[in-house]
Amino acid sequence: MLNYTLRRLGLSIVIVSVAMSILFLMIHLVPGDPVTIALGPRATPEMREAYRARMGLDQPIHIQYVVFFANALRGDLGQDVFSQRAVTRIISEQLPHTAALVAAAIGWSALLGIVLGCFSAVHRNSFFDKFTGVITVGAIAVPSFVVSLYSLLIFAVMLKVLPAIGAGEPGDLVDQAQHLILPSFALGLGWVGYIARLVRASMLEVMGENYIRSARSYGLLERTVIYSYALKVAILPTVTLLGVGIGNLLSGALFAEIVFARPGIGKLIYDMVITRNYPVVQGAVLVTTALFVLCAMIADLVNASLDPRVRASL
Amino acid sequence: MDPVLSIRDLSLDFETPPGPVHALRNVSLEVPRNHIVGIVGESGSGKSTVIAAAMRLLANNAVIRGGEVIFNGRDVLGMNQEELRALRGEEISMVFQDPMTSQIPVLTIGRQMTDIQYRRRNVSMAEKRNLAVEMMRRVGISDPEERLDQHPHQFSGGMRQRIAIAMALLMNPQLLIADEPTTALDVTMEAQIIHLLRELKESFEGSILFVSHNLGLIAELCDYVVVMYAGEVVEQGSVEDLFYRASHPYTQALLECDPARIEDATPALPTIPGDVPDLHIVPQGCVFAPRCPRAVARCREEPAQIATIGAGHRARCHLLGHE
Structure with a gap:
């Protein structure tokens, strides 16, 4: 397992380095002068020169590349163009809000999705199975911003039982938790569908495997066969999906963050793209990419701990 | 003494979209x-279906049309799920082809072997593990203590x-069913497994029901043989x-086609001409008549x-009854 972990970690580092290189190249290869884009067309030549020197844009490109990597390794992702605050600081302020939202959304949807998928597979073609089939496909089909708007309308505006916008009072955990309910519901609903469909499909596949027939031929209890054996194999693809899903939502929680006016990484990237605040966008994209790779790696490590065949590979 | 099984x-159909397949018809054995009883037959002869019926491990589209399966005086076909579970593993167990x-790929062999002993309520985990170690040694796995912590792919x-x-013998069943247990193995392994059985x-003082299409293995291992063709028992003894x-x-014809019995080199191995009939429509006469070299008019009617x-020693043939 240690061997696998080290190799997987090495692979992640390579992936992040490649992603950083691509990010660097994209910024330098896209048409247009970054200075003009950042400062606008009416900046004076002196302002441009000063900005260019401050951002290190007057250096040769390979030097810039090395500096970019070295700074990133030291935890320096540059500064906000307007406020001059460190980008890492801005991101670390926003990240906990997104992390809490994603954890809550994936948490409830994974629990419900696994239970629904498992139950549907065990009671295949029953009324319950067909009913959840319709509901889960529906949950996938409805865009999360529609769910956001309607849940906001129903629970916050009409029923007035839950807070509508914001992330809650800093330090007040109960208030923050209440503010999480609606956005995490809106964000997680589609995931219930994905997870339930995937768990159902892989459960059905595993239930048809020879080793399940063998297990039954030993007279094992049906609950042992289903929950200790079949589910343990069938859950593996779901773990991978969850890893990718969490990584994806870290920057993809945008709609929920905008509709509920919550701080967060998605909202940050959106705002900074609008105001052309380049270093912050670059830093935020880099951080979410690294987190995505991290989540995928954790999913793989969880898979490896569950499946000895994975440990033997790679 | 009563037979164990x-x-x-026994008659059994599989419901399929074009109509029922009459997979077993009046099978008695x-x-x-x-003792060791062998069932021999071509692919599609119904040999695997017979043993699946004996343990009630049938596919969902199987419908039993008649007959009975008596194990130790009890009717297996009338058992509920609880009774079947008590039967499986403990009294009858099975070794599969592949x-x-x-x-289970994700669990250690030791875990799977202790799980099978879940009915031994008064036995500690350490003792169950010891029983597993002992059983592994009996089937010829060296270093069983260490190997119990390994996974199947190792x-x-x-x-x-x-x-x-x-695993099948862990609960001391009275009947072990082996469904072509050596088909997926190479010849050396095959000989070892037969020797082991x-x-x-x-x-272990039980009976074995051994299913194979390999006549040589049947001759070597079995006391009694049941020959199946197209869902019927055609001969037993x-x-x-x-x-x-x-x-x-x-x-x-089967014996003539067994490559092990052919002494002279031939350009082509002998075969039985024709195919196993489609069991959606059972032929009016003898099932083997279309391929039988000695068939007379009555055989087809x-x-x-x-x-x-x-x-x-019994056989299902027109030509034998009047001799």
Whole structure:
């Protein structure tokens, strides 16, 4: 397992380095002068020169590349163009809000999705199975911003039982938790569908495997066969999906963050793209990419701990 | 003494979209205590379906049309899920064809072997593990203590089949059903597994129902043989009856086609011309008539009746009844 972990970690580092290189190249290869884009067309030549020197844009490109990597390794992702605050600081302020939202959304949807998928597979073609089939496909089909708007309308505006916008009072955990309910519901609903469909499909596949027939031929209890054996194999693809899903939502929680006016990484990237605040966008994209790779790696490590065949590979 | 397993007049259909497949028709066979019975037949002859019916491990589209399966005086076909669970593993257990897919890939062999012993409520985990170690040793796995902590993929095919046998015998069943247990193995492994089964039969004092299409293995291992063709038992008797006094034209043809018995080099191996019939429509006469070299008009018109040839030796053929 240690061997696998080290190799997987090495692979992640390579992936992040490649992603950083691509990010660097994209910024330098896209048409247009970054200075003009950042400062606008009416900046004076002196302002441009000063900005260019401050951002290190007057250096040769390979030097810039090395500096970019070295700074990133030291935890320096540059500064906000307007406020001059460190980008890492801005991101670390926003990240906990997104992390809490994603954890809550994936948490409830994974629990419900696994239970629904498992139950549907065990009671295949029953009324319950067909009913959840319709509901889960529906949950996938409805865009999360529609769910956001309607849940906001129903629970916050009409029923007035839950807070509508914001992330809650800093330090007040109960208030923050209440503010999480609606956005995490809106964000997680589609995931219930994905997870339930995937768990159902892989459960059905595993239930048809020879080793399940063998297990039954030993007279094992049906609950042992289903929950200790079949589910343990069938859950593996779901773990991978969850890893990718969490990584994806870290920057993809945008709609929920905008509709509920919550701080967060998605909202940050959106705002900074609008105001052309380049270093912050670059830093935020880099951080979410690294987190995505991290989540995928954790999913793989969880898979490896569950499946000895994975440990033997790679 | 009563036979451990007795199947009488078992008929079974598989429901399929074009209509029912009459997979078994009036199958009768017995497994005497402490003996090995072999079922031999081509693919599609219904041999695997018979044994699946004996353990009620049938596909969902199987419908039993008639007959009974009596195990130790009890009717298996009338059992509820609870009774079946008590039967499986403890009284009848099974070794399947493909050892590479018989064990749960994500759990250690030791965990799977202790799980099987869940009915031994008063036995500690350490003791269950010791029983597993002992069983692994009996089937010829070296270093069983260490190997119990390994996962199925760390074993070779031959070893996995040994482990499957160990798992099947863990609860001391009275009947072990082996469904082509050596088909997926190479010849050396095959010989070892056959040797092991014969050895185990002596030490665990049970019966074995051995399914194969390999006549050589059947001759080597079994006391009694049941020959199946297209969902019917065409001939049954002791191993000597079948190999020295084969009476049914199908059995005779099978023996002639066994490559191990052909002494002279031939440009082409002999085969039985024709195909196994489509069992959506059961032929009016004898099922083997379309391929039978000795078929007469009556064979195509009336179903064949069972003729007794000697003690325990019976065949289903028109030509035998009037001789």
